[in-house]
Amino acid sequence: MAAPLVDTPHVQASTTYTEAREGAAAYLQSRLTARAPITDEEFEVPIIDGSPSFSGTLAERQSVAKQIRKACTTSGFFYITNHGVPRTARDGILQQAERFMHELRSEQKEKLHTKRKTKEVFNFSYEAAMDKSGGDGKYVNLDGTTENGNLWPKEEDLHGFYDAVKEYYGAVLGLARHLFRLFALSLNLKETYFDPMITHPGGIARLLYYPPPKSSPPPIPSSSSEEQIGLGAHSDYECFTLLLSSSVPGLEILKPSGHWHIASPPPEAFIVNVADFLMRWTNGMYKSTVHRVVNRGTEARYSVPFFFSVNYDTLVETLPTCLAEGEESKWKPIRAGEYILERLNATTKDGVGFYGNSNIADRA
């Protein structure tokens, strides 16, 4: 295992809330000041209509790409509507998240998932069987091994679970590939630039359940005590994340001032955010922004993040269009899987628990 990276400070799982908050604020600030310093007033999570990118001409796709570039160089977050992932698939996976958490008995799920005070998590990763394109059949895990380690509930314990996951996963993976083309355009690259790198891509997904707080919910936007934080302040590790959630709010995004912006996506939308690996790949131009989850409501929140990466065996170095003439790359070339594994190991105490359910442990 290579030495942990020192170049991308990260909020460790073991930090206190204050440390996490301060660390996260400094982390974000250092990124925001790198190229496009913005103020809280300028901080926004724009709603981007995806429809022209499906039906359109290159010019229409470029107009969507332009909006993506603006979002990614500033807040690092956007909402996408008219994205092509059918409602049935979205509702289906959220229903399954609820069933997984409540219908399975503890002994049926204990080996499959992680339970903490403020959340429960079930993780799974790419399987060619869930890839509607079939992929190229060359999937490798983060560590270069090829065995598929996903653990699923037994069909007789939770009828229809795998089918619904497969339907959703196939659809969200399709959207992620589509978005990567728009990201390519947004970075002044050939539209198909990333295509050969996403033939057996990294795509870790998780079902998350945040029960409503037992004590009365903390007022917005005051800080929350550690016990009330569903998912601590962190940034994501891969290229970008597509987040689907139930209607109960909870995602909070760190603004340049260190205050939290409460995300409020349109009902049909996905929340999209740049993650650390894409930030690195763009030499810091695209911002991977710190966020956390606090359920301040009276109902349970369910969410399904999908962390998209290029094939884990892709060697990645700074994109040519992200370096001005004479500018040096801030980061050395690295294999995608190696980078993400290093980050996971750094937050999961020597990787313990990492391959518990084939993929990611209870990070952040």
Ligand SMILES: O=C(O)CCC(=O)C(=O)O
């Ligand atoms: O549950 C959410 O809304 C966000 C989850 C998240 O940020 C993560 O799992 O990295």
Ligand SMILES: [Fe+2]
């Ligand atoms: Fe996240």
